[in-house]
Amino acid sequence: MQQIIRAAFEQHIDTAKATLMLMPQIETVSDKIIACLNAGNKILIFGNGGSAADAQHIAAEFVGRFVKNRRSLPAIALTTDSSAFTAIGNDYGFDRVFERQVEGLAQDGDILIGISTTGNSVNVIRAFNMGKLKGCYNIGLSGRNGGDMNTACDVNIIIPSDTTARIQEMHILIGHIICEAIDEVFE
Numbered sequence: 001m002q003q004i005i006r007a008a009f010e011q012h013i014d015t016a017k018a019t020l021m022l023m024p025q026i027e028t029v030s031d032k033i034i035a036c037l038n039a040g041n042k043i044l045i046f047g048n049g050g051s052a053a054d055a056q057h058i059a060a061e062f063v064g065r066f067v068k069n070r071r072s073l074p075a076i077a078l079t080t081d082s083s084a085f086t087a088i089g090n091d092y093g094f095d096r097v098f099e100r101q102v103e104g105l106a107q108d109g110d111i112l113i114g115i116s117t118t119g120n121s122v123n124v125i126r127a128f129n130m131g132k133l134k135g136c137y138n139i140g141l142s143g144r145n146g147g148d149m150n151t152a153c154d155v156n157i158i159i160p161s162d163t164t165a166r167i168q169e170m171h172i173l174i175g176h177i178i179c180e181a182i183d184e185v186f187e
């Protein structure tokens, strides 16, 4: 047991150190998100499984708060409307559960944040492709080799790891860093 615990910590620490190299990309997406919100646009966030939880977690910190009492900021997790999610899945297929919501909700200038540790989840890729058609800026949080998100995204932040759990831990760290950057700017 101790070996499992130690190995997980060591892997997490090594991955975090390697992820620090992505600082320029994290800065770029933080600036883009701040500019998008300043322009009156909104953020749509989505992913599957643990990444669905991350999408909801990040969206809640925009609309509610992170640390500071600042104004509420517009962000929607596309995993939370169970009626839309099940209707689209049932009528159009699971591959379209995010795409169809992007089609209905996204406007020119909005930002999409898609989260996938493989970078290959089809419903995430299809949502990004719809985002391009709608004039959105596509931000990917991925891992491994970045997968299909390399071509679907304007910026694909690829966590340098092949382990799903470690990649997800870096995704939520980056989500929190973006929230900190936002707290600096908005009153």
Ligand SMILES: O=C(CO)[C@@H](O)[C@H](O)[C@H](O)[C@H](O)COP(=O)(O)O
Residues within 6 Å of the ligand: 048, 049, 050, 051, 115, 116, 117, 118, 119, 120, 121, 164, 165, 168
């Ligand atoms: O949280 C975990 C594993 O840590 C799982 O729920 C995981 O998110 C699911 O298997 C997802 O379907 C994986 O999708 P993706 O990261 O490849 O896009």
Ligand SMILES: [Zn+2]
Residues within 6 Å of the ligand: 050, 165, 168
């Ligand atoms: Zn998990």
